[in-house]
Amino acid sequence: MPVETVAVLSPGDMGSAVGAALKSNGLRVITALVGRSERTKELAESSGIEDVGTLGDVVREADLVLSILVPDQSEALAADVAAEISKAGKPVAFADCNAVSPETGKRMAAVIDSAGGRFIDAGIIGSPPRGGTPPRFYASGPHEAVLGELDGRGITVPLMGGEVGRASAIKMCFAAVSKGTLAMYAAALTAAQSLGTYEDFIAEMESSSAETLEAMRRVSTVSDRAFRWIGEMQEIADTFEAAGVTPKLHEGSRDIFQMITDSPIGHERPETVDRSRSLHDTVKLFADS
Numbered sequence: 001m002p003v004e005t006v007a008v009l010s011p012g013d014m015g016s017a018v019g020a021a022l023k024s025n026g027l028r029v030i031t032a033l034v035g036r037s038e039r040t041k042e043l044a045e046s047s048g049i050e051d052v053g054t055l056g057d058v059v060r061e062a063d064l065v066l067s068i069l070v071p072d073q074s075e076a077l078a079a080d081v082a083a084e085i086s087k088a089g090k091p092v093a094f095a096d097c098n099a100v101s102p103e104t105g106k107r108m109a110a111v112i113d114s115a116g117g118r119f120i121d122a123g124i125i126g127s128p129p130r131g132g133t134p135p136r137f138y139a140s141g142p143h144e145a146v147l148g149e150l151d152g153r154g155i156t157v158p159l160m161g162g163e164v165g166r167a168s169a170i171k172m173c174f175a176a177v178s179k180g181t182l183a184m185y186a187a188a189l190t191a192a193q194s195l196g197t198y199e200d201f202i203a204e205m206e207s208s209s210a211e212t213l214e215a216m217r218r219v220s221t222v223s224d225r226a227f228r229w230i231g232e233m234q235e236i237a238d239t240f241e242a243a244g245v246t247p248k249l250h251e252g253s254r255d256i257f258q259m260i261t262d263s264p265i266g267h268e269r270p271e272t273v274d275r276s277r278s279l280h281d282t283v284k285l286f287a288d289s
Helices: 013-024 038-046 055-061 071-088 102-114 144-148 166-194 198-208 210-224 226-242 248-262 279-288
Strands: 005-009 028-031 064-067 093-096 118-125 136-140
Touching: 005 013, 005 055, 013 028, 013 038, 028 055, 055 071, 064 071, 071 093, 071 102, 071 226, 093 102, 093 144, 102 118, 102 166, 102 226, 118 144, 118 166, 136 144, 136 166, 166 198, 166 210, 166 226, 166 248, 166 279, 198 210, 198 279, 210 226, 210 279, 226 248
Parallel strands: 005 028, 005 064, 064 093, 093 118
Antiparallel strands: 118 136
8 A cells, every 4th residue: 555644753853854744755743732832733733733632633634644753752652642543453464663772663563563553663864855955864774665655755764674673773783872972072172171171172173173163163053952862872881781891871861851951941942942052052051050
């Protein structure tokens, strides 16, 4: 059965942009906004995503469900969708696109498949599709070809083959570097500020590692995403531990993103973050909180 209707749960920053891209490429895109925040509702409306009512309505109308959430909500959503799949008696394809460990993905696969659904392990690498290079939705597992139908329709879908967990694994390893490095930058800058050596540290970075310093300036706006990355760092730590690699690096990264979330600017979101704030002013807020 060709994919004609795609559900996005939930249409937040990434999900709403993905939904808009799919809609502009000829697909019907739906969601369920019961219990969602006003911000999520506004993002869905501005992206042209159709609210069909309840989760049960989503399962009855969708050919493919994309779960795009913070990691610590992914298993609960999979369980709720599985219950609706069982009620509907419909073999809906469910792609978990969240930053979770392979083991977490396998647990969700068991829940969805036992309800009569078709689980797809997926991992998103790249920014929301708002022009430029589209994000890559790596896919694996026996039903990966269903997600593959979306390739070239606002997103890219590399099919990895093999078992559930392969797509999650590449996402975990990639995010370990991209986001783990950002946590290290934030930690070093905050420590330098607290130790009274911020200016000296920045001067040395300018002298010996100017390219790295430029990358460190991204810390100025990390406040709009840090809350999403707390659970992601824990999933990476769990992935590494299962692979025989120390989890401690990314448990530390988890703590750094928690520190940022708890800071006075941790409430910021992409549309409200203060992009004029200097790196030093940002770090002062982290150090003083």
